[in-house]
Amino acid sequence: MRITQNMVANQVLRNVTHSLARLAKSQEQLSSAKRINRASDDPLGSGVVLRLKANLERLNGFQRATDAAQEYLEGAATPLERIMELLHQAREIAVQGSSDTLSGTRGPLAEQVNQLLEGLLSEANTRFQERYVFGGTNTDATPYTATRDASGRITGVASNPLGVDGVINAEVGPDCLVPTNLPGGQTFDRSVNLFEVLITLRDALAAEDTAGVAATLTPLDGAMTQVNSASGVVGVAIRRLEAVRTRNQEDLIRLESLRSKVQDADIAAVYVELQKLQNAFDASLAAGARAMQSSLVDYLQ
Amino acid sequence: MSSLFGSLNVARSALFANQLVLQTTANNVANSGRSDYSRQRVDLVASLPETLPVGQVGTGVTVAGIRRLRDQFLDQQFIRAEQSLGEYEAEQATLNQIEALLGEPSDEGLQASLSRFFTAVTDVASYPQDYTTRRAALEQAETLAGDLRRVSSGLTDLKRNLESEIRGKVGDINELLQEIGRLNGQIQTVVVAGGSPNDLLDRRDQAVDGVAKLVSVSRLDRPDGTLVLSLTGGGGVLVDGTTVATLGAQLSAASDDYYLTLGGTAVSVTGGEMAGLLHSRNDADGYVKYAQDRLDTLAATLIEQTNRIQSAGAAAAGLRTAASQYAVSDPAAPLVSAGLPVGVTVPGTVTVFTYDTSTGAVAGSATITVTAATTLNDLAAQFAGAGLSASVSGGTLSLAAAAGQSFRFARDTGNLLPALGINAFFTGTNASTIAVSAALRADPNLLVVGYPDPTTGVVAAGDNRAALAMAGLSEQKVLGGGSASLTDYYAETIGVLGARTATANRLVETQTLVTRTIQNQREQVSGVSLDEEMIELTKAQRAFEASAKLVVVVDELLDTVVNGLKR
Numbered sequence: 034m035r036i037t038q039n040m041v042a043n044q045v046l047r048n049v050t051h052s053l054a055r056l057a058k059s060q061e062q063l064s065s066a067k068r069i070n071r072a073s074d075d076p077l078g079s080g081v082v083l084r085l086k087a088n089l090e091r092l093n094g095f096q097r098a099t100d101a102a103q104e105y106l107e108g109a110a111t112p113l114e115r116i117m118e119l120l121h122q123a124r125e126i127a128v129q130g131s132s133d134t135l136s137g138t139r140g141p142l143a144e145q146v147n148q149l150l151e152g153l154l155s156e157a158n159t160r161f162q163e164r165y166v167f168g169g170t171n172t173d174a175t176p177y178t179a180t181r182d183a184s185g186r187i188t189g190v191a192s193n194p195l196g197v198d199g200v201i202n203a204e205v206g207p208d209c210l211v212p213t214n215l216p217g218g219q220t221f222d223r224s225v226n227l228f229e230v231l232i233t234l235r236d237a238l239a240a241e242d243t244a245g246v247a248a249t250l251t252p253l254d255g256a257m258t259q260v261n262s263a264s265g266v267v268g269v270a271i272r273r274l275e276a277v278r279t280r281n282q283e284d285l286i287r288l289e290s291l292r293s294k295v296q297d298a299d300i301a302a303v304y305v306e307l308q309k310l311q312n313a314f315d316a317s318l319a320a321g322a323r324a325m326q327s328s329l330v331d332y333l334q
Numbered sequence: 335m336s337s338l339f340g341s342l343n344v345a346r347s348a349l350f351a352n353q354l355v356l357q358t359t360a361n362n363v364a365n366s367g368r369s370d371y372s373r374q375r376v377d378l379v380a381s382l383p384e385t386l387p388v389g390q391v392g393t394g395v396t397v398a399g400i401r402r403l404r405d406q407f408l409d410q411q412f413i414r415a416e417q418s419l420g421e422y423e424a425e426q427a428t429l430n431q432i433e434a435l436l437g438e439p440s441d442e443g444l445q446a447s448l449s450r451f452f453t454a455v456t457d458v459a460s461y462p463q464d465y466t467t468r469r470a471a472l473e474q475a476e477t478l479a480g481d482l483r484r485v486s487s488g489l490t491d492l493k494r495n496l497e498s499e500i501r502g503k504v505g506d507i508n509e510l511l512q513e514i515g516r517l518n519g520q521i522q523t524v525v526v527a528g529g530s531p532n533d534l535l536d537r538r539d540q541a542v543d544g545v546a547k548l549v550s551v552s553r554l555d556r557p558d559g560t561l562v563l564s565l566t567g568g569g570g571v572l573v574d575g576t577t578v579a580t581l582g583a584q585l586s587a588a589s590d591d592y593y594l595t596l597g598g599t600a601v602s603v604t605g606g607e608m609a610g611l612l613h614s615r616n617d618a619d620g621y622v623k624y625a626q627d628r629l630d631t632l633a634a635t636l637i638e639q640t641n642r643i644q645s646a647g648a649a650a651a652g653l654r655t656a657a658s659q660y661a662v663s664d665p666a667a668p669l670v671s672a673g674l675p676v677g678v679t680v681p682g683t684v685t686v687f688t689y690d691t692s693t694g695a696v697a698g699s700a701t702i703t704v705t706a707a708t709t710l711n712d713l714a715a716q717f718a719g720a721g722l723s724a725s726v727s728g729g730t731l732s733l734a735a736a737a738g739q740s741f742r743f744a745r746d747t748g749n750l751l752p753a754l755g756i757n758a759f760f761t762g763t764n765a766s767t768i769a770v771s772a773a774l775r776a777d778p779n780l781l782v783v784g785y786p787d788p789t790t791g792v793v794a795a796g797d798n799r800a801a802l803a804m805a806g807l808s809e810q811k812v813l814g815g816g817s818a819s820l821t822d823y824y825a826e827t828i829g830v831l832g833a834r835t836a837t838a839n840r841l842v843e844t845q846t847l848v849t850r851t852i853q854n855q856r857e858q859v860s861g862v863s864l865d866e867e868m869i870e871l872t873k874a875q876r877a878f879e880a881s882a883k884l885v886v887v888v889d890e891l892l893d894t895v896v897n898g899l900k901r
Contacts, residue, residue, distance in 0.1 A: 036858075037366075037857055037858075038862070038863065039367075039857055039861050039862070040857050043850070043853070043854070043857070071434075072436070072828050072829070073433060073832045073835035073836040074832075076831075076832030076836055077829060079828050079832045080828060080829035080832075081825075082439040083439055083824065084822065087445060087448070087808070087821040087825075090450065090452075091453070091808055094453035094456040094457075094805070095456070098457075101460035102460070163464075164463060169794070169796070170794035170795070170797040171794045171795060172462075172463060172794070173795035195792055195794065201796050201798055202799075202802065203460055203798075203802075204805060207809060210802075213460075296439065328865065329865040329868040330868055
């Protein structure tokens with residue numbers, strides 16, 4: 034086989050460019066810490082990475098929705114506690130007022146119940162982050178409006194005619210809808226109308242109607258059960274959200290590690306590979322420089 | 335009869351021959367750096383011997399010729415290898431550009447924009463009354479639309495670049511063809527006169543090689559020295575003697591294909607860089623057109639699906655005006671056959687509710703009915719009956735609420751609103767035209783969050799069903815006949831293009847190796863080895879010196895004869 038200077042030169046050039054190209058590829062993997070930097074690096078893997086990234090971003094969205102839903106539910110939990118407290122006080126007053134030993138002094142008790150009633154109305158119209166908590170989907174309209182007599186006392190409470198029972202859902206997982214609000218009716222008017230009980234109690238106390246006061250004890254107990262179960266619903270929903278968040282968090286970690294496995298470079302392996310390629314590159318440069326140095330011309334005198 | 339003068343003649347022929355060897359060697363060395371140069375050798379033969387009674391005696395050396403060392407078979411193989419390499423390289427360059435344009439997988443690509451858009455819509459669902467989340471969702475939608483437009487216009491630019499490259503190469507080929515035609519004429523003149531036009535033949539070969547690198551051609555040599563060059567595969571004659579055809583390139587308006595013409599008629603070419611460029615430009619199965627088509631389908635689906643939710647949903651603010659964005663071909667023609675990009679389902683109905691702007695209360699409602707015979711003019715009349723002012727101009731419908739009123743749509747069973755593009759989320763029909771509706775950009779409160787009550791028309795501020803539905807589009811299988819989500823579809827596109835690019839990269843690598851191997855084989859035959867030339871040089875030098883010495887010896891002998899015999 035004839036070997037010419039051009040062949041040697043071409044060979045050296047080819048080897049050096051080839052080594053350099055592989056070195057550059059390895060260096061790209063190392064500096065980006067990714068095995069797949071463009072779709073052609075691994076077409077199948079690229080599709081997988083894209084889908085995983087979409088899933089990851091979707092999960093992030095779910096996590097944010099979960100946080101928002103929890104905020105709202107906790108926004109409902111606080112007024113429910115205060116309503117419970119109100120009902121406890123009302124029941125104590127009712128017990129006190131139904132006692133026969135107390136006579137002619139129920140006026141202050143009636144006044145206290147009136148205050149509780151006002152408090153209940155204000156809790157029913159609680160706003161959290163600009164939304165009426167118990168307004169159903171009509172979060173921008175006052176859910177409960179009182180009608181008052183000439184002296185300003187509440188004679189009745191009507192709910193928003195557009196409805197207070199609409200459910201607002203949040204999507205916290207694929208096809209996983211969780212209610213983020215507690216419909217007003219469930220708290221204030223399911224089996225017992227809280228406002229009516231307090232109005233009856235107040236009026237019975239004002240009228241010194243012992244029997245009438247005693248008759249409110251059963252509905253008051255019912256009211257407390259009703260609020261309790263509403264609190265329970267909120268509590269269950271919050272716990273469910275926490276479970277969803279944990280599951281989403283686990284999914285996030287799992288998918289992220291999956292993505293990393295597909296897309297990220299094994300740094301140690303790439304580093305070793307880079308060192309090998311660096312050596313090969315040096316060797317091809319050195320060999321090239323040596324091979325092209327000598328010629329017969331050097332020895333002809 | 336031998337003589338001293340005969341010996342002098344032998345020495346003279348040796349001096350002359352070795353001088354020629356020296357010059358040829360010098361020429362080889364001088365051209366050693368050129369890759370297309372073939373080394374030359376002086377062919378020396380013994381001169382005709384002189385017959386003496388005692389036998390034959392040599393009369394020196396004669397130059398038989400100066401020969402180029404070249405293998406025609408390897409030359410042909412090399413051209414073919416270069417043709418394939420050119421074709422693959424052109425395709426690889428296009429695919430690499432598409433890959434760079436899409437830039438996936440990345441944290442900032444189209445997929446990221448798409449995902450972020452859906453997350454932003456999820457935020458709207460989480461905070462249905464919040465203006466900021468609506469604003470943010472629309473910003474994300476604009477980023478997404480902008481990304482789609484950017485990639486789409488990049489692909490269009492790529493197409494235009496390929497076209498101008500094709501035109502440039504066609505120009506190159508035409509110049510080479512002209513030169514071949516001219517050389518054909520000159521060669522014919524010399525050949526007919528009995529000469530051997532080596533230099534002209536070399537130049538013509540070079541021109542033919544130049545054409546062959548760009549397109550696959552077959553050549554036919556005629557006895558008069560001219561050649562016929564035609565496109566491989568019966569594509570047509572390019573050059574015949576001095577008759578030269580002209581290649582052209584033009585765009586087919588019907589199919590959006592770019593094709594070559596020869597003398598005005600379309601021709602197909604195989605092999606070479608030109609074939610690679612034409613594949614890249616025209617093929618619908620994995621190059622520019624494929625990417626563009628997939629993105630257009632993606633964008634069209636996104637537009638249709640989001641518009642379906644947006645158009646019949648309830649936004650915080652009612653509509654004061656609305657106009658259709660897709661024009662019908664004829665306002666008096668039935669909508670089903672009026673050339674709308676999204677189809678209308680008939681029969682269908684859509685409810686229009688009007689609201690008092692100051693109180694927000696429902697002022698009235700009407701049902702618009704669409705049948706197979708309904709025209710845009712009919713629709714305008716129906717909307718007018720619903721208490722809106724409606725007008726048709728230029729194939730589009732414009733609606734406006736009465737003074738102090740606004741309106742919303744509900745329950746669009748016939749897909750009428752997205753078909754006309756009324757109260758749209760996105761405007762446009764494909765990846766190059768997609769944009770967030772100007773009305774939405776001007777007032778984010780027009781972004782739908784919930785749905786009006788279908789019977790009363792009442793809008794609840796906390797209702798987030800429409801936003802949930804829009805966020806749910808991210809995993810809904812809306813493409814490929816219900817088999818792929820938007821993400822799936824896009825990921826598949828990237829996968830297909832990535833596989834194409836990987837294949838092209840591999841092909842180029844393999845073909846480069848093949849080309850280099852053949853080049854090496856050619857170099858083995860034709861390449862100049864400096865060491866070899868040095869040895870030739872030394873040989874010639876020594877032979878020249880020895881011949882010169884012979885002259886001296888013969889001279890001395892003659893001196894002996896001439897001057898010695900005188901005494």
